[in-house]
Amino acid sequence: xxxxDLLSRVAEYEAQQLWPLSALLYETWxxxxxxxxxxxxxxxxxxxxxxxxxxxxAEQAYRKAIELAPxxxxxxxxxxxxxxxxxxxxxxxxxxxxxxxxxDGRQPADVxxxxxxxxxxxxxxxxxxxxDRASDYLARSLALNPDQESVLxxxxxxxxxxxxxxxxxxxxxxxxxxxxxxxxxxxxxxxSDDPQAQLEAAQRYVAKHVRTDIPPLASPKAYGHAKIRxxxxxxxxxxxxxxxxxxxxxxxxxxxxxxxxxxxxxxEDGSALRRRVIDAMDHFVRVDAMSDAEVAARIRxxxxxxxxxxxxxxxxxxxxxxxxxxxxxxxxxxxLPATTGFPCIDYVIADRFLIPEDCARYYSETPLYMPxxxxxxxxxxxxxxxxxxxxxxxxxxxFVYCSFNNNFxxxxxxxxxxMNILRRVEGSVLWLLADNxxxxxxxxxxxxxxxxxxxxxxxxxxxxxxxxxxxxxxADLFLDSFPFNAGTTANDALWMELPxxxxxxxxxxxxxxxxxxxxxxxxxxxxxxxxxxxxxxxELASNHEACASLKRRLKAVKERGALFDTQRFVTNLxxxxxxxAAGERP
Numbered sequence: 001x002x003x004x005d006l007l008s009r010v011a012e013y014e015a016q017q018l019w020p021l022s023a024l025l026y027e028t029w030x031x032x033x034x035x036x037x038x039x040x041x042x043x044x045x046x047x048x049x050x051x052x053x054x055x056x057x058a059e060q061a062y063r064k065a066i067e068l069a070p071x072x073x074x075x076x077x078x079x080x081x082x083x084x085x086x087x088x089x090x091x092x093x094x095x096x097x098x099x100x101x102x103x104d105g106r107q108p109a110d111v112x113x114x115x116x117x118x119x120x121x122x123x124x125x126x127x128x129x130x131x132d133r134a135s136d137y138l139a140r141s142l143a144l145n146p147d148q149e150s151v152l153x154x155x156x157x158x159x160x161x162x163x164x165x166x167x168x169x170x171x172x173x174x175x176x177x178x179x180x181x182x183x184x185x186x187x188x189x190x191x192s193d194d195p196q197a198q199l200e201a202a203q204r205y206v207a208k209h210v211r212t213d214i215p216p217l218a219s220p221k222a223y224g225h226a227k228i229r230x231x232x233x234x235x236x237x238x239x240x241x242x243x244x245x246x247x248x249x250x251x252x253x254x255x256x257x258x259x260x261x262x263x264x265x266x267x268e269d270g271s272a273l274r275r276r277v278i279d280a281m282d283h284f285v286r287v288d289a290m291s292d293a294e295v296a297a298r299i300r301x302x303x304x305x306x307x308x309x310x311x312x313x314x315x316x317x318x319x320x321x322x323x324x325x326x327x328x329x330x331x332x333x334x335x336l337p338a339t340t341g342f343p344c345i346d347y348v349i350a351d352r353f354l355i356p357e358d359c360a361r362y363y364s365e366t367p368l369y370m371p372x373x374x375x376x377x378x379x380x381x382x383x384x385x386x387x388x389x390x391x392x393x394x395x396x397x398x399f400v401y402c403s404f405n406n407n408f409x410x411x412x413x414x415x416x417x418x419m420n421i422l423r424r425v426e427g428s429v430l431w432l433l434a435d436n437x438x439x440x441x442x443x444x445x446x447x448x449x450x451x452x453x454x455x456x457x458x459x460x461x462x463x464x465x466x467x468x469x470x471x472x473x474x475a476d477l478f479l480d481s482f483p484f485n486a487g488t489t490a491n492d493a494l495w496m497e498l499p500x501x502x503x504x505x506x507x508x509x510x511x512x513x514x515x516x517x518x519x520x521x522x523x524x525x526x527x528x529x530x531x532x533x534x535x536x537x538x539e540l541a542s543n544h545e546a547c548a549s550l551k552r553r554l555k556a557v558k559e560r561g562a563l564f565d566t567q568r569f570v571t572n573l574x575x576x577x578x579x580x581a582a583g584e585r586p
Contacts, residue, residue, distance in 0.1 A: 039069035050114035146173030193483035193505035202341025216325030231261035235316030241488035296324035303386035312336025373519035384466035398427035434459035441563035472496035
């Protein structure tokens, strides 16, 4: 049988997804025929075996194809994907790197294959936090094919993470409009305070990734259970800021009125926080091995009344679970500090500072307003022994400003203000999060470019949650970022009685810290322009009594204020859940 006839025969089996029969036919042909297409036969044999879940056999077949034709690119790419499926990332990287180093892209047919290898390398390096290598691979990919929105999406976010300013750097063949249009909803939060731009970014994501053609699984009517069934959906039930905030919410739900479910595809990180989350659920279901349709069917089968998505469009999101509308009421909370744009989400938990009523039109969801504050807190968070300045590597004298936000939240405009503050307050220092070495190098260079000695910037490495909390006691004032405010980090700072100075804008992300300060009765720490922010930071550094007074007030808030009254928050939230379960609308 010649190779062409073989392909025609195999096509009949593949059309019916009879992969074992396809594999058997290829195996028989390879044993009985000598052909110049032997290498292609082994490649196709490997593909059939892979689809039949014989991964070891597929690996051998791809290796044989490469042995027969060392310049054959496709089996290397398939072999890399095979290794990645098995969690053998180093082996996968080796295959992609061979393609990246040995294929120059001068042959038009090779360009898509080289681009595929470069994009996979960029993705894996980003996941490994090797941001410089990830950026280089994606830049090479864009040089070969500038019209790649998904690659631009990651390239922009990588520049944010490294504080590589300006973030929108010119790329040959890429217009500024395409770059902005490719920016993800999450990356947009650090680049724009325009809620309309954030809504449009979310809607672009929905148009590409979220199904809108699925009939709802659940009826809009409540099931009428004796207890309302509320479920939380997340890949962050681990040592993650979302769980740090919500764990006590799960624990305090009124079990006389509510039955609490958790649907989880989170990493098993072995943390005490994950153990608390699991223990707080009445039903905890791992769904990582299930398809989106299967998860939605399970939620419908469990007759969940209210489904709360804690993900939005953040890493690990599975929006198409929600697209099946498996619950009568679906809510987004905390995951993405912006509108999700998901047509399948009914409500977003908010407060009237966070989302003013005149800004609700920029949200695809209806705000579900809480009376005090949108953000729940954990009153049982552990705090380590308070360190000294010296133990933190800080000078013994001088005013300590800190900003422990993720580095991708830093912007050149706010960094200008921070450097102005340091120049005006003699002996002051700025204590930042050591997020990654490339951001640190860039920030030190940017400080020098603004006339500030780099040695006035200090960087705190990541430590355990209890020791991270203890650090706040060493600082004098937390300087918030803009337009992407601190969220969990602001909550932590205020819990540790450290005043937070924020700049509030128009969008959700730029009003998070302001919402917390408003609930704490510390409105004087909310500013609305850079100049006022700078003046307030300088003023507080020169007024020890004012800072001490703010700390005393925060101590009182911690003990008896609405901001950290978790039971009060849960009671108010449950009142809204009862209303929604009864078919009423806010």
